[in-house]
Amino acid sequence: xxxxxxxxxxxxxxxxxxxxxxxxxxxxxxxxxxxxxxxxxxxxxxxxxxxxxxxxxxxxxxxxxxxxxxxxxxxxxxxxxxxxxxxxxxxxxxxxxxxxxxxxxxxxxxxxxxxxxxxxxxxxxxxxxxxxxxxxxxxxxxxxxxxxxxxxxxxxxxxxxxxxxxxxxxxxxxxxxxxxxxxxxxxxxxxxxxxxxxxxxxxxxxxxxxxxxxxxxxxxxxxxxxxxxxxxxxxxxxxxxxxxxxxxxxxxxxxxxxxxxxxxxxxxxxxxxxxxxxxxxxxxxxxxxxxxxxxxxxxxxxxxxxxxxxxxxxxxxxxxxxxxxxxxxxxxxxxxxxxxxxxxxxxxxxxxxxxxxxxxxxxxxxxxxxxxxxxxxxxxxxxxxxxxxxxxxxxxxxxxxxxxxxxxxxxxxxxxxxxxxxxxxxxxxxxxxxxxxxxxxxxxxxxxxxxxxxxxxxxxxxxxxxxxxxxxxxxxxxxxxxxxxxxxxxxxxxxxxxxxxxxxxxxxxxxx
Amino acid sequence: xxxxxxxxxxxxxxxxxxxxxxxxxxxxxxxxxxxxxxxxxxxxxxxxxxxxxxxxxxxxxxxxxxxxxxxxxxxxxxxxxxxxxxxxxxxxxxxxxxxxxxxxxxxxxxxxxxxxxxxxxxxxxxxxxxxxxxxxxxxxxxxxxxxxxxxxxxxxxxxxxxxxxxxxxxxxxxxxxxxxxxxxxxxxxxxxxxxxxxxxxxxxxxxxxxxxxxxxxxxxxxxxxxxxxxxxxxxxxxxxxxxxxxxxxxxxxxxxxxxxxxxxxxxxxxxxxxxxxxxxxxxxxxxxxxxxxxxxxxxxxxxxxxxxxxxxxxxxxxxxxxxxxxxxxxxxxxxxxxxxxxxxxxxxxxxxxxxxxxxxxxxxxxxxxxxxxxxxxxxxxxxxxxxxxxxxxxxxxxxxxxxxxxxxxxxxxxxxxxxxxxxxxxxxxxxxxxxxxxxxxxxxxxxxxxxxxxxxxxxxxxxxxxxxxxxxxxxxxxxxxxxx
Numbered sequence: 002x003x004x005x006x007x008x009x010x011x012x013x014x015x016x017x018x019x020x021x022x023x024x025x026x027x028x029x030x031x032x033x034x035x036x037x038x039x040x041x042x043x044x045x046x047x048x049x050x051x052x053x054x055x056x057x058x059x060x061x062x063x064x065x066x067x068x069x070x071x072x073x074x075x076x077x078x079x080x081x082x083x084x085x086x087x088x089x090x091x092x093x094x095x096x097x098x099x100x101x102x103x104x105x106x107x108x109x110x111x112x113x114x115x116x117x118x119x120x121x122x123x124x125x126x127x128x129x130x131x132x133x134x135x136x137x138x139x140x141x142x143x144x145x146x147x148x149x150x151x152x153x154x155x156x157x158x159x160x161x162x163x164x165x166x167x168x169x170x171x172x173x174x175x176x177x178x179x180x181x182x183x184x185x186x187x188x189x190x191x192x193x194x195x196x197x198x199x200x201x202x203x204x205x206x207x208x209x210x211x212x213x214x215x216x217x218x219x220x221x222x223x224x225x226x227x228x229x230x231x232x233x234x235x236x237x238x239x240x241x242x243x244x245x246x247x248x249x250x251x252x253x254x255x256x257x258x259x260x261x262x263x264x265x266x267x268x269x270x271x272x273x274x275x276x277x278x279x280x281x282x283x284x285x286x287x288x289x290x291x292x293x294x295x296x297x298x299x300x301x302x303x304x305x306x307x308x309x310x311x312x313x314x315x316x317x318x319x320x321x322x323x324x325x326x327x328x329x330x331x332x333x334x335x336x337x338x339x340x341x342x343x344x345x346x347x348x349x350x351x352x353x354x355x356x357x358x359x360x361x362x363x364x365x366x367x368x369x370x371x372x373x374x375x376x377x378x379x380x381x382x383x384x385x386x387x388x389x390x391x392x393x394x395x396x397x398x399x400x401x402x403x404x405x406x407x408x409x410x411x412x413x414x415x416x417x418x419x420x421x422x423x424x425x426x427x428x429x430x431x432x433x434x435x436x437x438x439x440x441x442x443x444x445x446x447x448x449x450x451x452x453x454x455x456x457x458x459x460x461x462x463x464x465x466x467x468x469x470x471x472x473x474x475x476x477x478x479x480x481x482x483x484x485x486x487x488x489x490x491x492x493x494x495x496x497x498x499x500x501x502x503x504x505x506x507x508x509x510x511x512x513x
Numbered sequence: 514x515x516x517x518x519x520x521x522x523x524x525x526x527x528x529x530x531x532x533x534x535x536x537x538x539x540x541x542x543x544x545x546x547x548x549x550x551x552x553x554x555x556x557x558x559x560x561x562x563x564x565x566x567x568x569x570x571x572x573x574x575x576x577x578x579x580x581x582x583x584x585x586x587x588x589x590x591x592x593x594x595x596x597x598x599x600x601x602x603x604x605x606x607x608x609x610x611x612x613x614x615x616x617x618x619x620x621x622x623x624x625x626x627x628x629x630x631x632x633x634x635x636x637x638x639x640x641x642x643x644x645x646x647x648x649x650x651x652x653x654x655x656x657x658x659x660x661x662x663x664x665x666x667x668x669x670x671x672x673x674x675x676x677x678x679x680x681x682x683x684x685x686x687x688x689x690x691x692x693x694x695x696x697x698x699x700x701x702x703x704x705x706x707x708x709x710x711x712x713x714x715x716x717x718x719x720x721x722x723x724x725x726x727x728x729x730x731x732x733x734x735x736x737x738x739x740x741x742x743x744x745x746x747x748x749x750x751x752x753x754x755x756x757x758x759x760x761x762x763x764x765x766x767x768x769x770x771x772x773x774x775x776x777x778x779x780x781x782x783x784x785x786x787x788x789x790x791x792x793x794x795x796x797x798x799x800x801x802x803x804x805x806x807x808x809x810x811x812x813x814x815x816x817x818x819x820x821x822x823x824x825x826x827x828x829x830x831x832x833x834x835x836x837x838x839x840x841x842x843x844x845x846x847x848x849x850x851x852x853x854x855x856x857x858x859x860x861x862x863x864x865x866x867x868x869x870x871x872x873x874x875x876x877x878x879x880x881x882x883x884x885x886x887x888x889x890x891x892x893x894x895x896x897x898x899x900x901x902x903x904x905x906x907x908x909x910x911x912x913x914x915x916x917x918x919x920x921x922x923x924x925x926x927x928x929x930x931x932x933x934x935x936x937x938x939x940x941x942x943x944x945x946x947x948x949x950x951x952x953x954x955x956x957x958x959x960x961x962x963x964x965x966x967x968x969x970x971x972x973x974x975x976x977x978x979x980x981x982x983x984x985x986x987x988x989x990x991x992x993x994x995x996x997x
Contacts, residue, residue, distance in 0.1 A: 275966020
């Protein structure tokens, strides 16, 4: 039923990494003019080979075939290495290599942050980094600045490609639903070995890590120094806390008729709040749909939601929430509500993972599932929907796509969307083989809001049967409780299931 | 000139033994139908639409009538009929038309037409493998044409003219061509079907379909009272009961009988009478097997086929098991509202309202055929309108279909294809509500769209100032049409 594999980040990225699998690419002959093994930054670079193995959300008990990505890590203070998170997503094994020597060393992932596409590695033996020089971070790089994109030739020589920062803006990152500061570069990059993560230098300092590259327009997007700095600061704290999010969406107020309606005076500007997510920092702070945000911190907000940054010019105010401050800070928000101005203190805090109904990407952990006599139940996630191929929005079950897309409109106590994802033909499921994926409402008269509810509900069969109530046709399926009990070993044997269920709690699963 | 046959082709075969009969049939019963039609335009609904011509076939039946396909004469502005060997063109009008079963009866204004003509009679279902002949005016020449084929299978299939109805069809293996539509398919001198649809050659070869006589006879019986009622429907879905656990849980023996009702559509015939999880054991005395089939006239057919033969006002008697107890239900059969939202509509004018350069239109199949639905919420709501019983909340979905750009609506682009929820607090249930809301005097018009975070605000003064400008700039002849 499900089409080919798609990988979250790869699917979104354009250019080099997408066109050429890193492991198969031949090294391009070095251009002596641009190559210099003796360049000082050579001492700060490490090759990183990551063998990645994503999970298969269509067969949630299995992993996909492994593949290798190669990138360049930069050595930072404390004997650690900074890479892009995309490089090591779903890694099974990460290996480090010094550019000019043959020594290799396994590495542990100390911290990964998919929001900002950054990760910190640590060599299994600190001696591996002997003789390297930690790189310094360039605080910010203005528009028009000249930078160099770093690549490595196969012989370990450093290849530099010059580029110019054309724009500094807040832009969508590969992970869904977050926009952070990014530099846009114009640079004529060529494909070389180790291209999955490429450091970008300003002088001898790290300006950022290349995130996307488009060969046709020769433009690149870079995770910039300020985002890296914010990540490193949070990574040094215990416990680790994700990037803060307000949990709001807004609409511009350019339309003069709309401005009159809102009572905005001429010269007064701001944006109209169209939604406040359940359980979000904004909701807790008391922001409401219909508020007009006039001012954030000390900055006036224009009618498109931008403010004037002293160095970058006009950028979206979300930068003030996500990156300019740190979790735990408070940000005063000036709003117009019912014709009156008022100030609300927004606490900077990350999204509560428990408030997310359908996760946009499940990485580094196995999909949760529950097999009941051949009926396979899962919790809805974008990772599952993406298994339906590049056109998953039209190919995946329409109801599930709709619930994912409009999950913010579900009631606050929704929990997860538990659905019947497939039916493994078995004696117990005779006649149920053609039931399409559909949402589960109740099992044995108990409402189902997460997979754990199934485990509990099947302890209470009704007159010897499990009654599975579905949102759409056929509406109900019955299983014989004794037969289900007996079938589990058969199912495991005939379909090769390692386990009949995986109820690992995501909160405890991956905590490097 | 277009030769008619909807997305499909029809054709027929001629056994040697019957060859002598053919010229007579063509001379005495076959009718060539020529039409001028005008298809409405759901993109610029105030425009008149495309005018086209078409050719189809028909044949004389009892009562000085001519039977043809509905799609031959749909949206027709003018219908002429001619017969073999007569140079005159006769103007005809539609007596009755059934878009759900793609049939129509015509009558010429001048009944002199029938002089020397002979009405054809109908037969039952032809045997599989038996030979039939198809008469018509297909592409490739002007004169009547005869082709031959055998009966390949009897099946239950969608009728593409409405796109929302399925009835019995007979597939024949004759090559099929535009212009065969409405022509008789004949065996032993009697009509066994009306050629009506097929596949183009790049999809499937020698696959043509005819409307069999049970469907034709039902249509002719339905119009005996002077008007055509829609087909009736139980408006339920069923699920086979093979699973032993399901059978035992529902209190059934392992006898292979009974099918489970999985959903009952609100507003349909069975609403409030049949319940989900009822197990249907029999319908009108025909035992229902666990796969939902019944035995009728010696063959195995779907349960729905029993209802197919019935008329508005008839009832269906169901024996069911509900909560383990037997129960007899009587379902009065009605025409299914709002199931026709997915049916192509004909001989109707697009309904719309233009206000401040914003075009408001109801969402129906005709609109969707002419316009791509890019808004995922609107598209989902349309496709689940029936399934999720959304029509209970809102009988008609009205959307902002298009924007005629003007300073007054310069910031409305984000609302394109969104569904209108309220205007100045008035809930919008139909397009008429939109017209009335805008007719009310107000200083501002505040339009809330379903799922949109902010309202669209239009100031009456600005709207009034823009009105003449927009109408003349975009050539909008009429600001609204509320009548289909």
